[in-house]
Amino acid sequence: MSELTPKLIGARVQRREDQRLLTGQGTYVDDHHPSGLLHAAFLRSSYAHARIAHLDVAPARALTGVVAVLTGTDLASLVKPVRAGSKTRDYKETSIPPLAVDKVRYVGEAVAVVVAESRYLAEDALEQISVDYDPLLVVADAEEARRSDTTLVHDEAGSNVLLSRQFAQGEVDTAIETAAVRVRERFRFHRHAAVCMENRGCVAEYQTGTGFLTLRSATQCPGLLRDVLADLLDLPEHCVRVVANDVGGGFGAKSSLYQEELTLCAVTRLLGRPVKWISDRREDHMTSTQAWDEVVEAELALRADGTIVGLRAEVTSDIGAYSIYPWTATVEPVQVISFLPGAYRVPHYRGRTQGVATCKAPTGPYRGVGRPITSFVMEGLMDRAARRLGKDPVELRLQNYIRPEDFPYKTPSGIVWDEASLIECMEKVRAALDYEETRRWQRQVQAEGRWIGIGFATYIELTGIGSAIPVSPGMPISTGTEAAFLRVDPSGTITATFSVAPQGQGHETALAQVVADALGVTFDAVRVVCGDTAVAPHGTGTYASRSAVLAGGAAILAGQALRDKALRIAGHLMETNPADLALQGGYVVVRDKPGRSMPFREVAKAAYGGLRRLPKDMEPGLEVTRFYDPYYGTASSATHVAVVEVDRETCAVKVLRYIVVEDCGRVINPLIVEGQVRGGVAQGIGAALYEEVVYDENGQLLTGSLMDYLVPTAAELLPIEVHHVETPSPSTVGGFRGMGEGGTIGAPAALANAVSDALSPLGIEINELPITPNRLFRLIREASKGKEKI
């Protein structure tokens, strides 16, 4: 492969997407109005666990403007049941019906669908459907659900434990029991939700004349949906098109197959008319996948000098009512034990995890997947250990990081870290904060009675995952490749088509930068098209911090292949050896002969034929598709630091300063990278301080609106400082590392540690997130009582 000369890669290029999005010309799914459009509304269960004793939809069918009303039984004859398979041992596969049949398993589960001439009419008709539910006992808590052998969410599984898994290395029990220092904690990370500003929704359109199905959906994964929909609907794959134009946020919650998507496809096929469903906010809170609902009992052991000797953990993960397609219930529970040892050398390790079904909304991927929890736990243990040892938390981390000479480093769970700049990131954060001075200031203001704390968190994550490892354990579909299809028109403009599908990550800009550099043309010459399976090469979508690595790598391979052909054509036209030519900024130039050049558009024109314009043996045309598989993937890492103050009156936590130093390898566009980091940190701050999905013991959702589920506003957040360490990945084409999730992985841990540090005079160590004023008030009151007794 010839060398890449970055010109646009690394430049702070303003986004091409912005012009349309700033002027109201985006095309989100709800902006699509095909003629003859019908509207769907779903009747949803008000019970968390109940038998459907009686369901009468006839009065709804009789209403003017209602075209169809379908139940779970109707749907069962139109589509195959969804079963999310996994080869993981001790995984119990279960079915997901498109609409509930016989029983409901969570509040909000769809029971019937009304299709009408307008959404208003469809919603009116829902009120005419009568359902009698026979309530069943509800298991709303994972630890309770695990113990129950009578109240089963899925009878076919025979247990609520749908998954058990263990990773072990060395003699962990001996190592821990003979260690000088042991810290043990029970950590609770409460359930969270992605809360995209655009609710989920889709428009399905089946053409009876051609047998062609188009689904427009607010999804991250058009390619993945296309493959599974063709299978479930028994349609040839080339007759199914899935399109995601502009999508209003995803963060993982739009990466799974949803029942509404499948139902709408079945309905449009039945009726031969296009059908739209747009979720309202309440439905979105009830039914979009939730995440991060774990209890982790963990113990870390160290030698007296601070060297880590062992770590063991038991994880209980509440996976909700269904094991979702395609990621399954394994995605989060297994990720927690895979990545728990974090950025440290841990010679002896055992992580055990269980995924437990409960009568709550299904869980799925949400930014960070499991790793916000691993950071919270491991970084929390590191700070506890530092306090016991009387060591500085920064020094203890530096002492235990995987060292530069250890890379490639194989973790106890079998993940290989190619390379990471852990020490450099920490040193840079320490300098950016002016750590020693900040500690001095902290001691001074603490003496005045203020509760100020400093908290660090380091993480390392696997990004750009290739074919050697499935994104979710044992998953039968391939997530290890992506492709780029580049087509040069006779005028010399380039259309670059990808099957990755962004929801705000700026692919149209970043991938155009990569293609332009790989080919040697200007930014404006390249147009990027994403998110339409009808035109894209085969692939799955945008998730798991993969697009820059996989699509970027494919873009480089394809761009360079195109350039090589273009130079052979140019060599023929210019009667020069192609080896002496280069393509730069849209011109073919002769090396060492300034002044002799040819515009790329002339080469492009020649490529499509004409009188002796091409070498005799050359195939006409100038287009190429290249697939890329990074095989293992690559490590991304960062260290975060937060400085916080706990208000003595209100127990509210205020973030005073937040700094990130991250290494995502070669940066394509710093503007976009910093935006991703800051957005990720904002979600992490929300997760740590404000956000929590709350269900009561009957499985009723108590946070079904944005008044109850508290997404941070501009008033709660602060300017977030971002610095880069740029270590090009040794294992990916282009040197890129994925970075879409990291901000959210580091922030909850950094904030928990900062609050623990602030309250260290009271001996309070945070082990439960979010740190709401209520929780903090109780902790402070308890701690103060203890003090009075002493």
Added chain:
Amino acid sequence: MKEQRHIRLIINGETRSGQVEPRKLLVDFLREDLGLTGTHVGCEHGICGACTILVNGEAARSCLMLAVQADGAELRTVEGLAGKDGLHPLQNAFREHHGLQCGFCTPGMLMTAYDLLQANPTPTEEEIRAGLSAVLCRCTGYHGIVQAVQAAAERIQATK
């Protein structure tokens, strides 16, 4: 046939009219009847602010108004923010400062920022944060948005 009312209003300087059911939300009228899909529906309960438009010069949630309530009013939506000579300074500043990612909240954010700068042409960072707290953004952490509004305010002042 449900009862229909005739309404007539001025949107982005143009007179528009339509037949609507009294229960139809203003935002649905804008999007479905007039094809002005730049205004987005994010929550339908007045919290997220994505549907914010200007009604008689002031920011309002178009998901909390009925179309019939806007009869005779003068509205401005994101489609009417750019002038004949190009983008509004706020729009330019949002692009320069990466004040948007997925773009879904952006129309409501722009109209709210416009309203804020009308009332307070030289806001402090804290005032911008308080003013924009009426609109939720899940992508940016508000960093680029706050910078953009600050920059736009300065640019508007400088050209006065």
